[in-house]
Amino acid sequence: xxxxxxxxxxxxxxxxxxxxxxxxxxxxxxxxxxxxxxxxxxxxxxxxxxxxxxxxxxxxxxxxxxxxxxxxxxxxxxxxxxxxxxxxxxxxxxxxxxx
Amino acid sequence: xxxxxxxxxxxxxxxxxxxxxxxxxxxxxxxxxxxxxxxxxxxxxxxxxxxxxxxxxxxxxxxxxxxxxxxxxxxxxxxxxxxxxxxxxxxxxxxxxxxxxxxxxxxxxxxxxxxxxxxxxxxxxxxxxxxxxxxxxxxxxxxxxxxxxxxxxxxxxxxxxxxxxxxxxxxxxxxxxxxxxxxxxxxxxxxxxxxxxxxxxxxxxxxxxxxxxxxxxxxxxxxxxxxxxxxxxxxxxxxxxxxxxxxxxxxxxxxxxxxxxxxxxxxxxxxxxxxxxxxxxxxxxxxxxxxxxxxxxxxxxxxxxxxxxxxxxxxxxxxxxxxxxxxxxxxxxxxxxxxxxxxxxxxxxxxxxxxxxxxxxxxxxxxxxxxxx
Numbered sequence: 001x002x003x004x005x006x007x008x009x010x011x012x013x014x015x016x017x018x019x020x021x022x023x024x025x026x027x028x029x030x031x032x033x034x035x036x037x038x039x040x041x042x043x044x045x046x047x048x049x050x051x052x053x054x055x056x057x058x059x060x061x062x063x064x065x066x067x068x069x070x071x072x073x074x075x076x077x078x079x080x081x082x083x084x085x086x087x088x089x090x091x092x093x094x095x096x097x098x099x
Numbered sequence: 100x101x102x103x104x105x106x107x108x109x110x111x112x113x114x115x116x117x118x119x120x121x122x123x124x125x126x127x128x129x130x131x132x133x134x135x136x137x138x139x140x141x142x143x144x145x146x147x148x149x150x151x152x153x154x155x156x157x158x159x160x161x162x163x164x165x166x167x168x169x170x171x172x173x174x175x176x177x178x179x180x181x182x183x184x185x186x187x188x189x190x191x192x193x194x195x196x197x198x199x200x201x202x203x204x205x206x207x208x209x210x211x212x213x214x215x216x217x218x219x220x221x222x223x224x225x226x227x228x229x230x231x232x233x234x235x236x237x238x239x240x241x242x243x244x245x246x247x248x249x250x251x252x253x254x255x256x257x258x259x260x261x262x263x264x265x266x267x268x269x270x271x272x273x274x275x276x277x278x279x280x281x282x283x284x285x286x287x288x289x290x291x292x293x294x295x296x297x298x299x300x301x302x303x304x305x306x307x308x309x310x311x312x313x314x315x316x317x318x319x320x321x322x323x324x325x326x327x328x329x330x331x332x333x334x335x336x337x338x339x340x341x342x343x344x345x346x347x348x349x350x351x352x353x354x355x356x357x358x359x360x361x362x363x364x365x366x367x368x369x370x371x372x373x374x375x376x377x378x379x380x381x382x383x384x385x386x387x388x389x390x391x392x393x394x395x396x397x398x399x400x401x402x403x404x405x406x407x408x409x410x411x412x413x414x415x416x417x418x419x420x421x422x423x424x425x426x427x428x429x430x431x432x433x434x435x436x437x438x439x440x441x442x443x444x445x446x447x448x449x450x451x452x453x454x455x456x457x458x459x460x461x462x463x464x465x466x467x468x469x470x471x472x
Contacts, residue, residue, distance in 0.1 A: 012419065013418075013436055045464065048411045048460065049411060050411045052411050064410075065410070066411070073406065
């Protein structure tokens with residue numbers, strides 16, 4: 001079981017999405033990104049000084065962060081904002097191969 | 100880490116302000132009782148009041164919980180209640196929302212005539228002045244674009260027409276000193292301690308002319324005139340019910356003293372920031388003279404740019420609407436927001452150069468894709 005917990009939650013300026021910062025139990029590997037279900041796009045921007053990734057799961061969330069670090073941001077879409085924490089946990093579990 | 104969110108909170112705070120607050124944490128409440136400890140605390144508060152008064156250059160200094168609290172007091176407390184209010188096109192929600200409260204009670208409101216970038220159109224203001232306008236709520240410096248409004252001229256027109264003027268100086272206090280020379284004749288100005296002054300959050304001031312009639316929004320103990328149910332008639336006691344934020348006030352006074360003694364070349368920094376971002380190939384939103392610059396990168400959401408700068412480059416900026424949707428509506432950026440970069444006295448040329456490199460990198464990614472970075 002992945003022990004993920006939100007370290008910070010905020011709302012975007014437009015009143016819709018909920019941004020949840022999640023700390024994972026280990027650094028994110030490239031292979032972890034493939035586990036996230038329903039991704040319409042998966043980008044790894046490894047041309048940047050730090051390899052940034054972005055996984056868009058339409059209707060659920062946008063998952064962003066840096067490879068090899070333990071901190072990710074789950075931007076939960078408006079439709080799920082009442083259960084944003086649960087969606088963020090689901091995203092973290094999928095990423096860590098626990099779902 | 101490169102911190103470029105000084106328009107929200109300017110860092111680092113003055114060490115003397117932090118030390119002053121730390122010392123004040125163990126003082127008793129000023130103005131309560133007659134013992135020597137409260138007298139010493141009261142002297143510290145009055146010393147802070149004198150310093151803030153010097154920073155402003157006019158009026159009575161009433162301490163508040165910040166610029167928002169001060170603006171609420173000025174706008175909601177004005178007696179008699181205004182019939183028609185003119186609001187700045189670039190107003191922050193600290194001004195807009197209290198006025199919206201008044202609108203729900205039947206007070207009418209209009210946006211001041213302005214040019215394309217939000218600068219108040221003085222000629223139209225004079226020629227199209229709506230009858231029954233009792234109050235103008237003006238934003239001295241925009242927290243979105245850095246534009247400084249011609250407040251002194253606005254005040255002159257408003258006073259000729261018989262209206263009062265309340266000015267939000269959240270972004271200019273500590274930069275334009277003394278404020279009096281820039282807001283000439285305004286009836287009240289409001290600002291917080293934690294922005295240009297580099298004091299602590301949770302403290303601010305409403306500085307007003309003593310003939311302005313304000314009904315206090317808060318009633319309570321003041322340490323004197325206790326036998327009556329009414330708040331004292333005189334300022335500042337009239338607007339300072341309850342135990343004051345002693346640490347914040349002492350820090351604000353110290354910050355005001357340091358700010359006055361150590362002006363810094365913020366106009367130069369503002370020019371560098373604009374030049375650097377233009378050079379990086381982004382679209383600037385609006386024009387201003389404060390070190391506050393908004394921009395967008397076509398095809399990239401502002402929030403995404405903020406996150407990239409933060410995570411990849413360790414550069415802290417702020418995206419979104421900056422609590423100023425009206426300003427974004429004027430600038431045409433209401434739907435998407437902008438990325439805002441705001442510098443402070445600690446911002447260096449090297450940091451501006453690093454920002455430029457990072458933004459160039461992000462722009463290249465957007466234009467050419469991952470492979471060319």
